[in-house]
Amino acid sequence: MAILTKEEAKKIIDKVLSYAKADETAVSLSGGRTGNIRYARNSVSTSGESNNLALAVTSVFGKRSGTATINEFDDASLEKTVRRAEEIAKLAPENPEYMPMLGPQTYLNTNPYSENTAKIDPEYRAKAAFDSLDPCRKKNLTAAGYLEDTTGFSALGNSKGLVAYNRATSVDFTITVRTADGLGSGYAIRDVTDVSKLNTKEATEIAMQKALASVTAKALEPGKYTVILEPAASVDLLQNMMGSMDGRNADEGRSFLSKKGGGTRLGEKLFDERVTIYSDPTNPDIPTSAFGGGGGGRFGGGADGRPQEKITWVDKGVVKNMYYSRFWAAKKGVPATPPPAAFIMAGGNQSLLDLIKSTEKGILVTRLWYIRAVDPQTLLYTGLTRDGTFYIENGQIKFPVKNFRFNESPVIMLNNLEAMGKPVRIGGNLIPPLKIRDFTFSSLSDAV
Amino acid sequence: MNRRNFINLSGLGVGGLLVGSIPVMGHAVSPDRLLEPGVDTAIKKQLADVALNAAKSRGATYADVRIGRYLQQFLFTREKQVQNISNAESYGVGIRVIANGTWGFSATSDVTPDGIAKCAATAVAIAKANAKIQTEPVVLAPQKGVGEVSWKTPLTKNAFQMPVKDKIDLLLRTNNAALENGAGFVTSNLFMINEQKYFASTDGSYIDQDVHRIWPTFTVTAVDRAAGKFKTRDALSSPMGMGYEYLDGLASEKIPGPNGLVGYRNSYDMVEDAALAAKQAKEKLTAKTVSAGKYDLVLDPNHLGLTIHESVGHPTELDRVLGYEANYAGTSFATLDKWKTKSFKYGSELVNIVADKKQPYTLGTVGYDDEGVPAKEWDLIKNGVLVNYQAIRDQVAILGGTESNGCCYADNWDSVQFQRMPNVSLKPGTEKRSVLDMIKGVDKGIYIIGRGSYSIDQQRYNFQFGGQLFYEIKNGEVVGMLDDVAYQANTQEFWNSCAQLCDKDDYRTFGSFFDGKGQPSQISAVSHGSPTTRFNGVNVINTGRKI
Numbered sequence: 001m002a003i004l005t006k007e008e009a010k011k012i013i014d015k016v017l018s019y020a021k022a023d024e025t026a027v028s029l030s031g032g033r034t035g036n037i038r039y040a041r042n043s044v045s046t047s048g049e050s051n052n053l054a055l056a057v058t059s060v061f062g063k064r065s066g067t068a069t070i071n072e073f074d075d076a077s078l079e080k081t082v083r084r085a086e087e088i089a090k091l092a093p094e095n096p097e098y099m100p101m102l103g104p105q106t107y108l109n110t111n112p113y114s115e116n117t118a119k120i121d122p123e124y125r126a127k128a129a130f131d132s133l134d135p136c137r138k139k140n141l142t143a144a145g146y147l148e149d150t151t152g153f154s155a156l157g158n159s160k161g162l163v164a165y166n167r168a169t170s171v172d173f174t175i176t177v178r179t180a181d182g183l184g185s186g187y188a189i190r191d192v193t194d195v196s197k198l199n200t201k202e203a204t205e206i207a208m209q210k211a212l213a214s215v216t217a218k219a220l221e222p223g224k225y226t227v228i229l230e231p232a233a234s235v236d237l238l239q240n241m242m243g244s245m246d247g248r249n250a251d252e253g254r255s256f257l258s259k260k261g262g263g264t265r266l267g268e269k270l271f272d273e274r275v276t277i278y279s280d281p282t283n284p285d286i287p288t289s290a291f292g293g294g295g296g297g298r299f300g301g302g303a304d305g306r307p308q309e310k311i312t313w314v315d316k317g318v319v320k321n322m323y324y325s326r327f328w329a330a331k332k333g334v335p336a337t338p339p340p341a342a343f344i345m346a347g348g349n350q351s352l353l354d355l356i357k358s359t360e361k362g363i364l365v366t367r368l369w370y371i372r373a374v375d376p377q378t379l380l381y382t383g384l385t386r387d388g389t390f391y392i393e394n395g396q397i398k399f400p401v402k403n404f405r406f407n408e409s410p411v412i413m414l415n416n417l418e419a420m421g422k423p424v425r426i427g428g429n430l431i432p433p434l435k436i437r438d439f440t441f442s443s444l445s446d447a448v
Numbered sequence: 449m450n451r452r453n454f455i456n457l458s459g460l461g462v463g464g465l466l467v468g469s470i471p472v473m474g475h476a477v478s479p480d481r482l483l484e485p486g487v488d489t490a491i492k493k494q495l496a497d498v499a500l501n502a503a504k505s506r507g508a509t510y511a512d513v514r515i516g517r518y519l520q521q522f523l524f525t526r527e528k529q530v531q532n533i534s535n536a537e538s539y540g541v542g543i544r545v546i547a548n549g550t551w552g553f554s555a556t557s558d559v560t561p562d563g564i565a566k567c568a569a570t571a572v573a574i575a576k577a578n579a580k581i582q583t584e585p586v587v588l589a590p591q592k593g594v595g596e597v598s599w600k601t602p603l604t605k606n607a608f609q610m611p612v613k614d615k616i617d618l619l620l621r622t623n624n625a626a627l628e629n630g631a632g633f634v635t636s637n638l639f640m641i642n643e644q645k646y647f648a649s650t651d652g653s654y655i656d657q658d659v660h661r662i663w664p665t666f667t668v669t670a671v672d673r674a675a676g677k678f679k680t681r682d683a684l685s686s687p688m689g690m691g692y693e694y695l696d697g698l699a700s701e702k703i704p705g706p707n708g709l710v711g712y713r714n715s716y717d718m719v720e721d722a723a724l725a726a727k728q729a730k731e732k733l734t735a736k737t738v739s740a741g742k743y744d745l746v747l748d749p750n751h752l753g754l755t756i757h758e759s760v761g762h763p764t765e766l767d768r769v770l771g772y773e774a775n776y777a778g779t780s781f782a783t784l785d786k787w788k789t790k791s792f793k794y795g796s797e798l799v800n801i802v803a804d805k806k807q808p809y810t811l812g813t814v815g816y817d818d819e820g821v822p823a824k825e826w827d828l829i830k831n832g833v834l835v836n837y838q839a840i841r842d843q844v845a846i847l848g849g850t851e852s853n854g855c856c857y858a859d860n861w862d863s864v865q866f867q868r869m870p871n872v873s874l875k876p877g878t879e880k881r882s883v884l885d886m887i888k889g890v891d892k893g894i895y896i897i898g899r900g901s902y903s904i905d906q907q908r909y910n911f912q913f914g915g916q917l918f919y920e921i922k923n924g925e926v927v928g929m930l931d932d933v934a935y936q937a938n939t940q941e942f943w944n945s946c947a948q949l950c951d952k953d954d955y956r957t958f959g960s961f962f963d964g965k966g967q968p969s970q971i972s973a974v975s976h977g978s979p980t981t982r983f984n985g986v987n988v989i990n991t992g993r994k995i
Contacts, residue, residue, distance in 0.1 A: 040773070041771050041772065043581075044582060048554065048555075067476045068477065071475065097529070122574070129581070133581070144772070178771070253673050253678055258676060375991055376680075377677065384905045384910065386778075405905070407912075407989070442936065443910060
């Protein structure tokens with residue numbers, strides 16, 4: 001098993017640091033196991049499992065740095081890797097933006113690890129796939145799904161005394177169910193830290209219902225509609241917006257947060273006053289690593305060891321924080337807030353059904369797909385609805401509608417907020433179902 | 449932790465790929481390590497036989513083994529500094545078997561006889577476990593063994609052998625050219641890949657291949673702080689199946705266009721393109737916003753390649769047609785019943801689209817695919833009619849065929865090979881015609897150059913494409929630059945509106961270096977050749993907004 005304890009990891013890291021001769025040395029050690037099963041046409045297509053344990057050494061001389069990695073852990077290999085990193089560093093060009101490594105840090109207590117998930121074996125995966133395939137086969141529906149589980153750890157240490165350790169688990173499951181005639185398609189997505197909270201049959205049944213209910217879709221004219229975006233529909237747009245909150249880009253005049261005439265829109269009210277978005281690595285529903293992020297994700301690592309704190313990005317519609325590289329933060333004299341590993345959008349207490357009931361005319365969107373940036377200045381994105389789009393009238397779902405292409409900006413969307421439901425976990429984030437007015441559908445698609 | 453590591457950089461401009469993150473496979477190594485030869489072919493043959501024998505002895509009816517060494521060197525710069533240099537090596541073995549009529553796959557970085565034998569046993573065990581819930585047994589098209597053979601990308605300058613300093617100098621000169629011509633910011637990148645792969649199968653093939661690919665690219669940004677606007681222009685290079693010679697910038701490979709535009713065939717002048725890009729990015733800041741409506745579009749090969757990729761390449765992948773990608777990339781409108789009519793009008797009579805793994809300088813070109821099938825060329829659309837798909841050994845029986853098209857690929861030794869897009873290209877016209885000739889015939893049109901925003905539905909009907917540069921055509925002449933342009937169309941209507949083709953002298957390839965597909969996701973590189981082509985009466989929207 002490639003999951004090392006904090007003590008085991010620290011022992012290896014300390015040994016590596018004892019060989020170091022550079023001005024500064026950092027060691028990152030990570031490993032784990034990931035397994036998957038994929039099925040389509042009601043049959044398993046691929047399945048596999050892989051284990052990994054790797055150590056990376058970064059050596060720095062002045063402003064020159066070099067990295068070497070290894071997956072062998074005997075003393076000679078470790079020392080050789082340190083020497084190699086030092087050789088690479090000496091040959092590297094100077095990085096004028098290099099920042100000295102961080103010393104010891106204080107981290108929040110987070111727990112993104114579940115023993116239930118760590119115990120997943122090939123039999124579990126086959127059973128989870130069967131629980132999803134079986135009901136579809138019985139109803140003459142066609143299932144295509146994918147389950148991937150990961151159990152891993154990440155540890156950092158450096159010559160200035162920084163020590164960080166995290167272990168984490170995750171399971172991601174998606175299912176698409178299509179009718180035999182190809183006229184209906186439904187979808188569900190789940191992600192959990194603890195696999196005992198995953199029920200592939202339950203998720204599949206939702207996808208089955210949507211597949212059956214989306215047959216005989218009617219064409220509506222494209223235009224501006226009130227929409228109810230399920231969290232699976234809004235997550236990518238919101239994630240893209242959160243990924244565009246880099247302070248340097250804003251300062252440089254090339255961000256949606258850049259201000260006409262210079263400066264940034266930090267402190268400005270950019271959204272409806274009910275919009276509050278924050279991150280909190282200790283949230284029990286979406287626990288994340290207490291360090292890393294911005295590439296490290298739920299598993300931490302891949303970063304410089306900056307602590308992840310509770311940060312409010314948007315408070316009552318006002319932009320409160322942007323994230324920064326350590327270099328740019330120092331240059332600007334602002335805190336070096338790292339990008340979050342996940343975010344939470346505050347919502348209300350209503351269920352999705354409540355939102356539908358309160359809608360006079362609107363469209364329920366299961367999912368948005370093939371989302372691409374059209375204009376980075378306005379965060380305009382395009383993409384399409386998919387796998388379950390329904391017309392709502394007088395608080396009831398009336399009939400399925402053909403898919404639409406949209407052209408919309410999350411900034412405009414969060415100004416046109418009508419109502420929010422109770423947030424649910426999606427892609428590691430917590431996002432409420434959103435009711436939005438004047439959402440722009442620009443054309444129709446024949447795709448099912 | 450993840451199977452792939454990703455490099456994330458602020459301001460990284462690489463044309464919308466993977467939303468600003470670059471996949472890195474393998475372990476960081478020194479640049480010198482990339483020049484060391486891999487394991488000798490004779491030893492690889494012995495190791496391959498260990499895998500094949502171990503699989504057969506445990507009950508596999510078919511087995512193949514890929515011993516792969518995958519090398520990458522990626523360079524990233526912005527303005528006057530180097531952001532990152534990534535040298536990576538990934539070495540290991542992937543073994544795929546059929547047992548009890550079901551596929552099993554396992555991979556290991558333990559490239560020893562013991563490690564390989566264990567890996568083969570795991571692959572057979574996985575196949576047997578999955579056979580219990582399987583409903584369709586695998587039908588594998590026969591492939592005669594090709595014996596001991598080898599193939600190498602024809603190149604004159606191995607990019608890995610060029611000093612890192614020279615490459616950095618080129619990127620910094622590129623950045624400098626952009627800054628001197630009015631750019632506010634510029635990022636430039638150079639991606640180089642070498643796949644040293646050894647394939648063997650129970651069919652009796654032992655294939656040694658050395659595949660090289662290169663992609664130089666940049667993004668130039670012009671900013672008007674007073675107006676609160678910024679515009680970008682990406683490089684008009686193409687990723688290629690070539691060595692460093694692609695960067696020679698040969699004058700003979702340049703195709704002059706209207707308004708000082710330059711098209712690059714099989715040789716790229718990066719510094720020249722960056723200087724032009726800066727001027728054009730500045731011009732975009734004040735360009736006229738487009739009036740939405742119907743226009744005749746004149747599409748440059750460096751733009752049309754992506755439209756071909758999305759609207760012809762993906763819909764004719766047989767695994768999508770059959771539903772294997774239903775949960776991720778989607779299915780296809782180009783269904784088997786349409787193909788069976790032998791008269792499904794995908795496009796106008798002018799539309800002849802070929803698939804190939806053989807075209808020189810392209811990303812898809814190899815000697816053999818990743819299941820030992822020799823490289824081929826075949827028609828997908830002939831005189832506008834859908835005539836074939838892209839199929840591999842375990843799919844072709846579904847089409848009633850007995851021979852794979854040879855387009856199976858895995859992005860690393862630890863990934864299982866599956867159907868991937870070959871080069872898919874639009875044939876040039878037979879009548880002599882230049883871009884200027886084509887523009888002369890257009891009354892109300894837009895000339896579009898470069899890869900921009902792109903999106904298409906999961907069955908490939910409805911798409912929307914942007915570009916890098918848009919020029920308004922009025923009464924046969926280019927009258928000025930436009931902004932906020934995107935066109936929307938239905939795939940079949942679009943290709944049936946294809947009205948005119950330039951000839952072979954204008955033919956160039958575009959490429960996609962990090963095309964994603966599958967779960968877990970794998971990347972692939974593929975080229976798309978075309979001449980400049982005219983499409984009549986396409987719907988153009990205005991993408992300008994205020995926030």
